[in-house]
Each structure stands twice: as C-alpha cells, then as structure tokens.
Amino acid sequence: MFLQRLLLAVSVLLLYASAAMAADPELVVLPIDRAKFLAGQKFDLEVEFRGAGEGEIKLLIDGSDAAKLFGKTPVIKHSDTLSSYRFNDVTLKNSGVFKVEATATAGGKTYKKNVSYTVVAPQSTKAKNVILFIGDGMGLPSRQIARILSKGITQGKYNGLLDMELLNDGTALINTSGYDSLVTDSANSASAYATGHKSVVNAMGVYENSDPDPLAHPKVENIAELVKRTRGMSVGLVTTSNITDATPAAMVAHTRRRAEQNFIAGEMLKADVVMGGGSWQFIPQSTPGSRRKDDRNLIEEFKSKGYTFAGARQELASATGDKILGLFNLDNMNVYLDREILKNPDVLGGFTDQPNLMEMTRKAIDTLSKNKNGFFLMVEGACIDKQLHIMDWQRSAYDTIEFDKAIAVAREFAARDGSTLIIATADHSHGVSIVGTYHERDGKNGREAVRTYANSIYPTFADANGDGFPDDPAPDVTLAIGYANHPDYYEDFKFHTKPTAPAIMSGDAATANIARAPDGVMYRGNIPVNESQEVHTADDVPLSAAGPGADYFKGVMDNTEVFFGIVRALGLDPTKK
Ligand SMILES: [Zn+2]
Structure with a gap:
C-alpha cells in the first residue's frame, strides 16, 4: 500500500513537472522569414505547429489561401506533439515581396506567424557556362599564404598574383553564417551557394523541420536541378575529398544529415561528370573497404547509365564520352604534397596514381563543354580545409596552390570560350593567421x-x-x-x-x-576539450569573379547571393516550360 501511494505521488509529481516544462506551442514557417527565390524555383512550403498535436493550420499568401494560389491540396499531418501543413514542389512565379501569414488554432487559442519572401525575376542570358571554384575553408590568410609560397614577395611587393586574384570583374566579401548558428559547416554553406537559401549545420538543400527522417525535410531546388530542368545543361562535380562529402553533395542532394553518404552517392547520378575520392560509397558492402549498408554497386550502375569509369590517373587521361565517373581513392584523395612530391607509400596507402586537380578540371571542362546548352561545374579544393583542421598549414597551402592552378585551367578555357563566368570563393574561413x-x-x-x-x-x-x-x-x-x-x-x-x-x-x-x-x-587549447581539431570561424571570405555576369559581385554580400549571381549570369528562367 505504502509503495503504491509513493508511486502515485511520484507520478503526479512527474506530471506536474512535465506540464511545467512543456513550452508554449510554437508556429514555424519554412522557408524562413526573408527567404529569397528565383521566380519559378521549386520549393516545399511547410508550417509546423510544434507542441500541439491537434492544431488547425491556415496559410495565406498576400491574403489569398495558399491552397488556391498553388492549386494544390496541402499534406496535413498530426502527431501527439506536432501538426504539420505542407505543400510540396510549389513555385512563386511573379517577382516581388510576398507576405505569408500562418495561423494555428488549438485549445481555444490562436497563434500567428508572419514571414515575407522575396522573388526575383529571371534576367536575360549573359553566360553560357559557370564554373564555381570553392576552396573549402580558404579564408583570406589561406590565399595570402599561397601567394607568398607560390609567387614570393620582394621588398614588400608581391612578385605576382594568384590566378584566382586575377579574376577581377567582380570582388566581394561573403558572409557565411547559417540560419541556426554563426559558424557554418561545409554542408550548410555549400547549400547556400547551390540553392540561394540558408540552412543549418549538417544540412543541404532543405530547411529543418521536426521529422527524424533526414530525407523528409522541406526542399529547395538546387542549381544542378535548375540548369538541367530549364536548359538541359550538363553538370560537373570535381573535388579532392570524398565526392559524397558536403560541398559536392550540396550541389545535387537534399538531406538534413550530410552523414547520409550512401544516399548521397546515388544522388551523384544527377551530375554528368563526377570526380574525386570516396569509392567506398560506390562499392557493395561485400567488397572489402566498402562503407555501403546494401549491395548496390554504384560503379556498375553509373556504367550502365553511360558513364565512363576511371579509377586512376591514366584511366582518366584516356577516358572519353559525355559522362565520366572518376573515383581515385577509397577515402579522401591524398593532398598535393603527399600525392605529387613526397610520395610516401605509407601515406598513399596503395593509391599511387591519383590525378591532380588541374587534370581533373581539364578533363571535366573538355567533357562538359561538348554540351551545346552549356554547363555548370563546381570544383572544390577540399583539403585546404581538412589540413587546417589538423593544423598543417604547409599541406593546406600546397593544396591552395593546386586549387589556384586548376583555376588557371578554367581561365584558359574561358579566354577561348568567351561566355564562361568563373567564380572563386570559399565556404567559410579558419582561425589561421x-x-x-x-x-x-x-x-x-x-x-x-x-x-x-x-x-x-x-x-x-x-x-x-x-x-x-x-x-x-x-x-x-x-x-x-x-x-x-x-x-x-x-x-x-x-x-x-x-x-x-x-x-x-x-x-x-x-x-x-x-x-x-x-x-x-x-x-593549451582555447576551445572546448571535446574538440580534437582546429575549427571553422565565422570570418567573411573573399570572392573573386570574372566573365559575363561577374559584375553582380561587389561589396559585402550574403552567401545566398552567390546562387543569385549564378542564375542571373545564366539567365535561367524556370517560369518557362
Ligand atoms: Zn572543415
């Protein structure tokens, strides 16, 4: 009896405690306030009423019922603690500022949330191709270290500039923060370049809702999808990291968790040229070294869809065709110093024939430029970042120089082609000085x-x-x-x-x-003791651009504006069929 009473008392106490802890219901509209869209860019619009399972949600856009405006029926879901009201794959076709008003009613109370969206009109075409170079973690000091090592400085004057510093039709400082936090990771920041929308740490191509399924979050259409849908352009992704790593992944994939590497590997079929490391996501789980949790052999899947496969430098050199899958290491590719200069077999671990970023960039451009409709190519210098994390500035600097020489390859092409916008920037900085x-x-x-x-x-x-x-x-x-x-x-x-x-x-x-x-x-460390590496910083990063449309980039800009500079240069118009 006593025990029963005690248990009852404890459970009543717990009830009171949980009631006291339950926060007021919160109304969240995704995309977030001040989101900006290209007219006709597809997105999922979701209202979540967090903390109330039986909320009745209404959504008005400029005073009109959203369901009527989109000509769609919303998907409505209720759980014990959440009500969701969502439209998938909608667009806003007219330019201007839209006022979005969400209301939710529960328990006799009404909650309101107002956000506004800006939609920009398509521009006339200036560029046929865009090449976006992302030096991962390459802040201003990284550029300058590379300039000192590569060009030298005599009596205070540099003996030359890097190729990226010769891209001077447009120059800007880029803010890199996500919508959840001041310091970004590479998923979040590459996603801003790929979609024109902010996201949160570890996410790409989505806004964050409450769904535990990382693939169920509301999506925004990315640059790879847009250039293919609207103009039949080709898409290329080149990196020195795992090709499924955050930066290349954000160009094509939509996931709340960048760790969904098996899924992301499959999404690489959205690109025509795919080159980097990370073959372990492409081989079936039965193969030694595989990181897949299934029996998919993605290398064979790519081949069956017309891709030429290259697993080493020589195979890449002789690869022909309109589509190429090049995977040159099980994990990240080795850095330039180890790959091309020191060649220590212990460090290379059997991958003694990896191409460099210049070779990959040249092959990518040769392949993609066969498409008369043009191409979008993203080239990443991935290990600039990875080497700064392990506080190895020399290896980082050699990879920055390699990245710069890949930009030189693109500049040669652009000089011949005359209709290619080249952008060189970083996704975030590091605390290096x-x-x-x-x-x-x-x-x-x-x-x-x-x-x-x-x-x-x-x-x-x-x-x-x-x-x-x-x-x-x-x-x-x-x-x-x-x-x-x-x-x-x-x-x-x-x-x-x-x-x-x-x-x-x-x-x-x-x-x-x-x-x-x-x-x-x-x-002594100066960050929490559970960090084993040097970490990213929130410092703005430099952007340099040249070619048609480069004039868009000036002053201090948000990272989402890189996307708008690209679609403006290409004159993409997703409102047309
Ligand atoms: Zn990093």
Whole structure:
C-alpha cells in the first residue's frame, strides 16, 4: 500500500513537472522569414505547429489561401506533439515581396506567424557556362599564404598574383553564417551557394523541420536541378575529398544529415561528370573497404547509365564520352604534397596514381563543354580545409596552390570560350593567421624563433622548376603561422613529413598528440576539450569573379547571393516550360 501511494505521488509529481516544462506551442514557417527565390524555383512550403498535436493550420499568401494560389491540396499531418501543413514542389512565379501569414488554432487559442519572401525575376542570358571554384575553408590568410609560397614577395611587393586574384570583374566579401548558428559547416554553406537559401549545420538543400527522417525535410531546388530542368545543361562535380562529402553533395542532394553518404552517392547520378575520392560509397558492402549498408554497386550502375569509369590517373587521361565517373581513392584523395612530391607509400596507402586537380578540371571542362546548352561545374579544393583542421598549414597551402592552378585551367578555357563566368570563393574561413616568419639562424628555436615586426625577414621559399609550387616546404626561413582556435597540441613551427592529428580523443576529452611534434611545446587549447581539431570561424571570405555576369559581385554580400549571381549570369528562367 505504502509503495503504491509513493508511486502515485511520484507520478503526479512527474506530471506536474512535465506540464511545467512543456513550452508554449510554437508556429514555424519554412522557408524562413526573408527567404529569397528565383521566380519559378521549386520549393516545399511547410508550417509546423510544434507542441500541439491537434492544431488547425491556415496559410495565406498576400491574403489569398495558399491552397488556391498553388492549386494544390496541402499534406496535413498530426502527431501527439506536432501538426504539420505542407505543400510540396510549389513555385512563386511573379517577382516581388510576398507576405505569408500562418495561423494555428488549438485549445481555444490562436497563434500567428508572419514571414515575407522575396522573388526575383529571371534576367536575360549573359553566360553560357559557370564554373564555381570553392576552396573549402580558404579564408583570406589561406590565399595570402599561397601567394607568398607560390609567387614570393620582394621588398614588400608581391612578385605576382594568384590566378584566382586575377579574376577581377567582380570582388566581394561573403558572409557565411547559417540560419541556426554563426559558424557554418561545409554542408550548410555549400547549400547556400547551390540553392540561394540558408540552412543549418549538417544540412543541404532543405530547411529543418521536426521529422527524424533526414530525407523528409522541406526542399529547395538546387542549381544542378535548375540548369538541367530549364536548359538541359550538363553538370560537373570535381573535388579532392570524398565526392559524397558536403560541398559536392550540396550541389545535387537534399538531406538534413550530410552523414547520409550512401544516399548521397546515388544522388551523384544527377551530375554528368563526377570526380574525386570516396569509392567506398560506390562499392557493395561485400567488397572489402566498402562503407555501403546494401549491395548496390554504384560503379556498375553509373556504367550502365553511360558513364565512363576511371579509377586512376591514366584511366582518366584516356577516358572519353559525355559522362565520366572518376573515383581515385577509397577515402579522401591524398593532398598535393603527399600525392605529387613526397610520395610516401605509407601515406598513399596503395593509391599511387591519383590525378591532380588541374587534370581533373581539364578533363571535366573538355567533357562538359561538348554540351551545346552549356554547363555548370563546381570544383572544390577540399583539403585546404581538412589540413587546417589538423593544423598543417604547409599541406593546406600546397593544396591552395593546386586549387589556384586548376583555376588557371578554367581561365584558359574561358579566354577561348568567351561566355564562361568563373567564380572563386570559399565556404567559410579558419582561425589561421600569418604572425611573421620563423628561422633558427641564430640558434633560437620554438616561440623565441618566431620573428615579428622588424625581425620578420622574408621567407626563403624558392621555385626553381617554375611549377608554381615551392621546391621545399621547409626552407631556412619559413612562415610563422598562428591558430586562433585549437585543442591542446604540441607546436614546433616545423613542417611535418607525415600528416598527423594535433590531438587524439580519449573518452570525451582531446589530448595533445606528442607524435605531431616530439620536440615541441604543448599549447593549451582555447576551445572546448571535446574538440580534437582546429575549427571553422565565422570570418567573411573573399570572392573573386570574372566573365559575363561577374559584375553582380561587389561589396559585402550574403552567401545566398552567390546562387543569385549564378542564375542571373545564366539567365535561367524556370517560369518557362
Ligand atoms: Zn572543415
């Protein structure tokens, strides 16, 4: 009896507690307030009434019932704690500002939410092709480090500019934040370039609703879908990471979770040229090394749909046809320094014949430019970011130079073609900065050998063979690079012959990895201890553009405007059939 009473008392208490904790119902409209659309761009419009399962939802657009306006019946769902009212695949065809008013009634109370959408009219065509270069994590300091290493600086004047810095018909600073948080990841930010819409960390091509299914969130039409639907253009994706990684994935896929790699691999069939690493998502689970959870053999599926498959540099060189799938590593491709210069077999792990980004870019352009309707190509320098995460600025810098030389390949094509817009930008920045230079000529080492102000004599990087890459990543006088946001790690200011993690997770905490710099000094981390790598920053990133439509890019712009610059240049008009 006593036990029963006690249980009753506890359950009553719990009831009170949960009632006290339950927040007021919240009305959410997706897309969010101030979303901007290209006229005729498809999207899913969803109203969620969170916290009330029996809410009756109404939706007005400029005072008219949304169902009438779209000529569609909404999909209405109720669960214990949620009511949803959704239209799939709708468009707003007229330009202007639309007032969207959602109301929900539950328990005798009415809740309201007002948002507004801006729709921009299609423009007349200026460009036939667009090539979007995304240096992942390539903030201003990354560009400048590459410029110093590649071109050199004498008595304060640079001996040359990078190819991306010669794209100067349009220049802008780009804000990179998502709608959920100040600091973005690569999914979220690439999604803004691909759709013109903000999203949230780890998401691409969708707004975030409450559905646990990552593929069920409301979608917005992306650039790959638009150029194919409206003009029959070809689409190419080239990267040095897993091809299913966030940046290339965001060009074609819609998912709340970038970790849905099996799904994303299948979505790559939306592109005509697909090149990078990550073959483990394309081979059936029975094959050693596979990361698939099914028996799909995507390489065979691609071949059956007319793609030529290339698994190594020589195969890529000889590949012909209108469609190419090139997968050159099981995981991310190796970085330029390891792939082309150091060639340590331990690091390459059997992938000794990977093409470089210039070769992939050239093959992609040769293949895509066969389409008379034009093409959209995205080329990513993916490991600029990945190497900064592990605080290896030299490997990052060589990949930035490689990325720049791929831009040179595109500039050659654009000069011949005359109707290609080239955009070079980053998706976010890193907390990396040029503090000065570093040398041990006077016997000092460690932080005492970091040379600041008048002591920061010029570095001695040399490029005797003129290939644009320094002959030696570790010259007598090198750069002193500082990191703003890092875990506990050992610093020796030296070049490391193997890529090495700065810290290793043990339980919930990252511990400095002595193997990174056995003679180094431990620097205390300044971010939470559960971060084992240097992290992204919210710093604006530079954008440079040249060619028809490049004049769109000026001043300080939101990352979603990159999409609008692309569709404006192409004159895409999805309101036409
Ligand atoms: Zn990153």
